[in-house]
Amino acid sequence: MCTHCAMCCDGTKFAYVNVSPDEAPALAADFAISDDGGEPSFPQPCHYSVERRCEIYARRPITCRSYRCKTLSELRKELIAPEEARRRVDETLVARRAVSQLLQPGETLPLARKRRNTISSGSAPAVSDLRFMLALTALDLLVDRYFRANGETMFSRKAAGAIED
Ligand code: SF4
Numbered sequence: 001m002c003t004h005c006a007m008c009c010d011g012t013k014f015a016y017v018n019v020s021p022d023e024a025p026a027l028a029a030d031f032a033i034s035d036d037g038g039e040p041s042f043p044q045p046c047h048y049s050v051e052r053r054c055e056i057y058a059r060r061p062i063t064c065r066s067y068r069c070k071t072l073s074e075l076r077k078e079l080i081a082p083e084e085a086r087r088r089v090d091e092t093l094v095a096r097r098a099v100s101q102l103l104q105p106g107e108t109l110p111l112a113r114k115r116r117n118t119i120s121s122g123s124a125p126a127v128s129d130l131r132f133m134l135a136l137t138a139l140d141l142l143v144d145r146y147f148r149a150n151g152e153t154m155f156s157r158k159a160a161g162a163i164e165d
């Protein structure tokens with residue numbers, strides 16, 4: 001399922017991936033590590049996410065090894081069937097593609113969310129801005145529903161969970 005999705009790597013779900021302070025020095029050669037949030041992290045979209053696959057899968061950071069979104073957790077616990085997990089990913093990817101068509105050149109989803117905030121705090125948005133905001137909000141509702149655990153928001157960082165494999 002994850003190789004069909006990658007939404008926790010490409011900026012759809014997160015803007016940053018936390019890394020442990022112990023691991024940060026070794027990762028600095030491969031990632032733009034910063035301490036902006038009080039904890040070392042690197043930004044998304046991750047440049048190692050290529051065509052929905054992790055190009056450094058065997059040596060990916062601990063956070064990425066242990067992370068489970070809501071749908072993956074439910075699948076592992078057999079609370080949902082593989083078909084339902086795949087349906088959720090497919091539905092969300094359709095919404096993601098709709099947003100992608102409305103992004104500005106070079107704009108990532110984390111940057112698009114900042115733009116949405118700017119538009120919504122201004123006055124009289126253009127029709128194209130409204131279309132963009134609606135598409136992005138529809139995507140965020142699906143990501144909230146299927147991929148964010150209780151308490152996670154669009155501003156949460158990808159953080160380590162319990163390693164299961
Ligand atoms: S953990 Fe969840 S969000 Fe991340 S790639 Fe897998 S299914 Fe997608």
Ligand code: SF4
Binds near residue numbers: 008046049057060064
């Ligand atoms: S290192 Fe791999 S698993 Fe981690 S965010 Fe980047 S592409 Fe995803």
